Amino acid sequence: MMAHLEAEGIPGGITAGKVAVWWFLASEIMVFGGLITSYIVFRLGGSGWAEASHHLSMTLAATNTLVLLTSSYTIVQAFVAAERGGATALRMYLGLTILGGLIFLGIKAVEYTTEIRAGFTPDAGIFWSFYYTMTGLHALHVLGGIVVNGVVLVTEGRGVKNPHRVELAGLYWHFVDVVWIFLFPLLYLA
Amino acid sequence: MLNWLGWLPENVSTYGADVDAIIALIWYTTVVWFVLTFGAIGLLLVLYRRRAGRRAAYVKGERLREALWVLVPVAVVLIIDLWLDFRGAPVWAKVKLERPPAALSIQVTGKQFNWEVVYPGPDGKFGTADDKLFLDELHVPVNRPVRVVLKSRDVIHSFFLPNFRLKQDMVPGREIEGWFQATKPGRFELPCAELCGFGHSGMKGYLYVHPEGEYHRWVKEQWS
Amino acid sequence: MIMATAEHVEHGFWTTYIFSTDHKTIAKQYLAQGLFWTLVGGLLAGAMRWQLAWPDTPIPLMGEIGPEVYNTLVTMHGTIMVFFVAMPILLGAFGNFLIPLMIGARDMVFPRLNMLSVWTFALASLVMLASFLVPGGAASAGWTGYPPLSAKAAYTGVHWGLNLWILGLALEFASFLMGGINYLTTVIALRAPGMTLTRVPLAVWQQLAAATLFLLSVGPLIGGAVMLLLDRTLDTGFYSPDLGGDPLLWQHLFWFFGHPEVYVVLLPALGFVLEVLPVFSRKPIFGYRWIIGATVVAAALSFIVWAHHMFISGMDPRLAMPFSVTTILISVPFAYVVFAMIATLWRGSIRFDVPMLWALGFLTMFIVGGLTGIFNGSAPADLYVSRTYFVVAHFHYTLFSAVVFGGFAGVYYWFPKMFGRMLNGPLGHLHFWLTLIFFNVTFFPMHHIGLAGMVRRIANPLQYDGLVPHQWLNVLATYGALCLLAAQIPFVISILWSWLAGKPAPRNPWNAASLEWAAPSPPPHLNWGPSVPRVYRGAYEYSVPGEREDWLPQDLAPIARP
Ligand code: HEA
Ligand code: HEA
Ligand code: CUA
Ligand SMILES: [Cu+2]
Numbered sequence: 001m002m003a004h005l006e007a008e009g010i011p012g013g014i015t016a017g018k019v020a021v022w023w024f025l026a027s028e029i030m031v032f033g034g035l036i037t038s039y040i041v042f043r044l045g046g047s048g049w050a051e052a053s054h055h056l057s058m059t060l061a062a063t064n065t066l067v068l069l070t071s072s073y074t075i076v077q078a079f080v081a082a083e084r085g086g087a088t089a090l091r092m093y094l095g096l097t098i099l100g101g102l103i104f105l106g107i108k109a110v111e112y113t114t115e116i117r118a119g120f121t122p123d124a125g126i127f128w129s130f131y132y133t134m135t136g137l138h139a140l141h142v143l144g145g146i147v148v149n150g151v152v153l154v155t156e157g158r159g160v161k162n163p164h165r166v167e168l169a170g171l172y173w174h175f176v177d178v179v180w181i182f183l184f185p186l187l188y189l190a
Numbered sequence: 191m192l193n194w195l196g197w198l199p200e201n202v203s204t205y206g207a208d209v210d211a212i213i214a215l216i217w218y219t220t221v222v223w224f225v226l227t228f229g230a231i232g233l234l235l236v237l238y239r240r241r242a243g244r245r246a247a248y249v250k251g252e253r254l255r256e257a258l259w260v261l262v263p264v265a266v267v268l269i270i271d272l273w274l275d276f277r278g279a280p281v282w283a284k285v286k287l288e289r290p291p292a293a294l295s296i297q298v299t300g301k302q303f304n305w306e307v308v309y310p311g312p313d314g315k316f317g318t319a320d321d322k323l324f325l326d327e328l329h330v331p332v333n334r335p336v337r338v339v340l341k342s343r344d345v346i347h348s349f350f351l352p353n354f355r356l357k358q359d360m361v362p363g364r365e366i367e368g369w370f371q372a373t374k375p376g377r378f379e380l381p382c383a384e385l386c387g388f389g390h391s392g393m394k395g396y397l398y399v400h401p402e403g404e405y406h407r408w409v410k411e412q413w414s
Numbered sequence: 415m416i417m418a419t420a421e422h423v424e425h426g427f428w429t430t431y432i433f434s435t436d437h438k439t440i441a442k443q444y445l446a447q448g449l450f451w452t453l454v455g456g457l458l459a460g461a462m463r464w465q466l467a468w469p470d471t472p473i474p475l476m477g478e479i480g481p482e483v484y485n486t487l488v489t490m491h492g493t494i495m496v497f498f499v500a501m502p503i504l505l506g507a508f509g510n511f512l513i514p515l516m517i518g519a520r521d522m523v524f525p526r527l528n529m530l531s532v533w534t535f536a537l538a539s540l541v542m543l544a545s546f547l548v549p550g551g552a553a554s555a556g557w558t559g560y561p562p563l564s565a566k567a568a569y570t571g572v573h574w575g576l577n578l579w580i581l582g583l584a585l586e587f588a589s590f591l592m593g594g595i596n597y598l599t600t601v602i603a604l605r606a607p608g609m610t611l612t613r614v615p616l617a618v619w620q621q622l623a624a625a626t627l628f629l630l631s632v633g634p635l636i637g638g639a640v641m642l643l644l645d646r647t648l649d650t651g652f653y654s655p656d657l658g659g660d661p662l663l664w665q666h667l668f669w670f671f672g673h674p675e676v677y678v679v680l681l682p683a684l685g686f687v688l689e690v691l692p693v694f695s696r697k698p699i700f701g702y703r704w705i706i707g708a709t710v711v712a713a714a715l716s717f718i719v720w721a722h723h724m725f726i727s728g729m730d731p732r733l734a735m736p737f738s739v740t741t742i743l744i745s746v747p748f749a750y751v752v753f754a755m756i757a758t759l760w761r762g763s764i765r766f767d768v769p770m771l772w773a774l775g776f777l778t779m780f781i782v783g784g785l786t787g788i789f790n791g792s793a794p795a796d797l798y799v800s801r802t803y804f805v806v807a808h809f810h811y812t813l814f815s816a817v818v819f820g821g822f823a824g825v826y827y828w829f830p831k832m833f834g835r836m837l838n839g840p841l842g843h844l845h846f847w848l849t850l851i852f853f854n855v856t857f858f859p860m861h862h863i864g865l866a867g868m869v870r871r872i873a874n875p876l877q878y879d880g881l882v883p884h885q886w887l888n889v890l891a892t893y894g895a896l897c898l899l900a901a902q903i904p905f906v907i908s909i910l911w912s913w914l915a916g917k918p919a920p921r922n923p924w925n926a927a928s929l930e931w932a933a934p935s936p937p938p939h940l941n942w943g944p945s946v947p948r949v950y951r952g953a954y955e956y957s958v959p960g961e962r963e964d965w966l967p968q969d970l971a972p973i974a975r976p
Contacts, residue, residue, distance in 0.1 A: 234756065240764055
């Protein structure tokens with residue numbers, strides 16, 4: 001874009017894309033922040049939450065946490081590869097990241113079905129209302145992240161043009177990961 | 191007071207006068223600022239309207255010395271603000287936080303679109319056989335602190351006694367306490383002050399304040 | 415050959431006017447949609463006023479309306495005016511038009527995202543329109559949509575209308591999130607050489623403050639809206655106590671957004687006025703840096719005052735006074751801004767052109783609205799005035815001054831730059847004076863009738879003994895409102911006049927110093943010629959001693975003097 005050449009620009013050579021993604025994440029943080037705060041306030045006020053959360057599958061959730069953490073690692077590797085211009089490595093690591101996302105969603109689907117079979121539907125009580133809303137919203141974000149990574153894979157996969165894009169996709173993916181790091185203990189452990 | 195101007199409806203509660211006093215205090219302070227600001231604007235517009243051959247002054251108001259022209263009045267505003275809070279806090283506490291021992295408790299439940307008024311009856315306990323339900327009417331003795339327990343069956347309603355300067359939402363799942371003490375017998379309107387559906391407009395009842403004797407006669411009629 | 419040109423022309427049309435990424439075109443698309451909604455919101459208000467003055471008599475073109483319809487009118491009037499008139503006009507139109515021109519950029523940093531945002535808004539508009547047509551009618555739970563009323567269709571009889579209301583708002587939020595991110599990034603990344611942050615005009619600063627407020631406050635409400643939708647569709651229990659939920663949760667989430675939101679509307683308008691006042695006083699704005707500071711303070715405070723909408727909501731009454739204190743403190747930064755505006759007039763050389771009139775209209779009417787805010791802000795006073803027409807008067811004096819007085823100040827000031835034609839002066843004066851007079855005839859009586867005890871959102875004041883003696887005030891307000899609508903006709907004529915006979919606008923009709931006036935009127939695609947202008951000074955260099963002209967354009971190169 002010619003406009004960039006004609007502007008004061010950003011000190012420290014931070015790109016506009018990065019600034020925008022940070023603003024976007026700030027608003028996203030407020031979305032989940034609001035939900036999580038509501039959840040905590042309610043939980044401190046009410047009773048019977050722990051019992052309800054015992055019906056969740058710790059093992060599956062723990063696996064999912066592991067999966068997401070690994071995928072965060074792989075996308076970092078993808079960025080490293082991109083900066084080196086190694087398209088093959090980039091394809092592999094981005095592919096793995098996407099695979100991680102898909103596994104996560106798969107496991108989540110298994111969880112949902114078993115819980116609903118057991119009669120724990122969203123209207124089964126306030127805990128379940130929160131559980132499905134927060135994890136559901138998060139799952140949608142994971143899906144979004146998969147799409148983004150997919151797009152980057154297609155555009156950068158054959159010959160890296162701007163590694164920058166991989167970095168931005170990575171920022172978002174880390175955010176999705178961090179949200180889960182909050183949800184996991186709040187819903188499953190506490 | 192504002193009542194002299196005939197703005198607020200007649201006050202017939204013990205704490206109403208304090209509420210009116212706060213409203214009046216804010217009214218006087220803000221009117222002063224209204225006059226000052228509008229006066230200044232009007233004056234400056236006339237004094238400094240465009241005149242042939244006169245150039246505006248180059249004042250940027252950045253340096254502290256210039257900024258003080260604005261900062262000093264702002265400091266005054268700050269002091270007035272704190273003063274208003276300082277005067278307001280006790281009034282709020284009197285109406286919403288303090289609870290004088292009540293001569294009588296009444297349970298009022300809002301529902302689309304009525305007030306369900308329950309008296310505990312002679313035994314003074316709710317949920318017993320001698321409870322009595324009235325629709326849209328409260329009866330209380332004059333000069334006695336009355337405790338109301340406010341609940342809702344469906345949506346949010348708001349218990350509003352204009353002549354008592356008392357307003358309190360009724361929220362499903364909560365039991366909210368309020369109190370008032372009438373200083374004058376009469377019949378006073380009790381509108382619902384929170385949008386609660388198509389019947390919100392016109393959802394109202396009446397509060398009947400009786401002289402001591404009359405009130406006891408009413409009680410006898412009801413529970414005999 | 416002919417085919418080719420025809421094709422070319424058509425292609426040109428679509429990318430130039432419809433799917434354009436040019437910030438100026440997108441601004442006009444926002445403006446057009448905002449004006450359309452103005453008409454809808456205004457007519458709804460007219461119908462409301464008719465019902466309030468002459469309850470249950472047939473309204474022209476509408477017939478008689480019952481209380482259900484009235485609640486829909488109130489709800490949609492409020493929703494439309496705040497989210498579909500104020501925001502698209504003050505942020506969507508002016509933010510997009512001004513930011514690149516004022517900072518010397520060729521466009522927004524993400525033009526495609528910008529196009530996406532305006533089209534997302536169009537989609538939101540369609541959803542809102544559709545909500546009027548579905549069986550059961552549009553939302554009727556108030557623009558604040560308090561549950562449980564809004565959480566179960568049975569309570570209002572509105573099924574799809576309210577779901578679409580939530581969806582429409584969600585899309586509107588998405589649109590302005592994209593816009594806000596674009597604004598903030600553009601100003602950070604695309605300022606012309608020399609345009610340091612302390613030379614950026616206040617109109618841009620106010621847009622940034624508004625965008626930041628919106629970005630950081632809307633999140634929780636988005637979460638809350640999802641919960642509300644689930645309560646309605648999947649019977650979750652977030653807001654229903656029987657399932658362990660709590661109706662007050664919504665009020666906290668709504669007002670955590672709601673109060674910053676009213677400043678999202680105010681600040682851009684404040685920005686326009688801060689541009690207009692110096693130009694027509696031929697004097698630098700009084701205390702540029704201090705005003706930015708005051709704005710930041712007010713914006714920060716606006717995140718910790720939300721419960722002033724909930725003093726009597728049933729939340730812990732011990733919380734009331736703390737929120738009362740923070741609320742009333744907000745008058746300090748705003749006092750600074752107001753006084754600075756007044757100080758700007760001092761020793762100026764004041765011209766009363768049409769934009770200046772609207773700016774002064776904003777200043778005076780906003781003071782009134784701000785002062786009544788203090789009554790609401792004091793918990794014990796709010797005890798009485800809350801939920802009454804006193805509050806309605808308060809927020810029209812604030813909102814209306816922002817959207818109408820501030821908005822028209824911007825329209826009359828930048829119209830020549832936007833459309834390359836001058837507007838008709840006399841018609842502008844007429845439009846202003848009629849609007850000012852009838853605005854006050856409409857809303858000033860509401861203070862009185864509110865103090866007399868008239869509560870909001872009632873379809874028929876005559877149902878209350880206490881109000882019958884005051885009904886003449888409702889009638890007066892209604893006559894005012896109808897005239898206020900009529901008072902907009904001179905504006906429409908003025909637009910047509912300038913379109914047909916308006917004289918072409920020069921580059922800089924007001925002798926203003928800020929950068930947008932260095933571009934041609936209207937600015938071409940990519941705004942600047944071969945290279946963007948270079949900036950040498952702040953935007954308010956008026957009547958500089960020793961200069962021949964009484965204004966120094968930001969891009970005028972300083973000439974070495976002996
Ligand atoms: C642009 C919109 C806008 C603006 C700018 C404001 C500004 C303010 N508002 Fe308003 N408000 C609304 C829009 C706005 N409001 C709306 C829409 C509602 C209703 C929502 C609903 O329920 O539907 C509302 C409701 C509302 C309430 C809730 C009332 C109730 O429902 O019970 C309160 C309570 O505190 C409040 C307070 C304030 C305050 C303290 C300010 C302050 O920012 C004002 C500060 C400015 C000044 C004070 C004037 C300048 C200063 C001076 C001239 C110096 C002298 C001043 C002093 C000494 C104090 N507002
Ligand atoms: C920007 C906000 C805005 C504006 C402009 C208006 C304009 C008007 N409003 Fe409204 N109003 C609200 C926001 C607004 N309102 C809100 C938020 C509520 C609360 C809803 C609720 O309780 O849920 C409300 C509620 C409300 C009520 C209370 C209803 C009740 O509680 O029962 C009433 C009653 O008279 C009323 C009347 C009017 C009237 C007669 C106008 C007239 O001024 C309308 C006439 C129209 C015009 C004169 C057009 C003006 C031009 C523009 C708006 C655009 C400017 C264009 C450019 C700058 C290019 N409004
Ligand atoms: Cu009950 Cu309004
Ligand atoms: Cu507020």
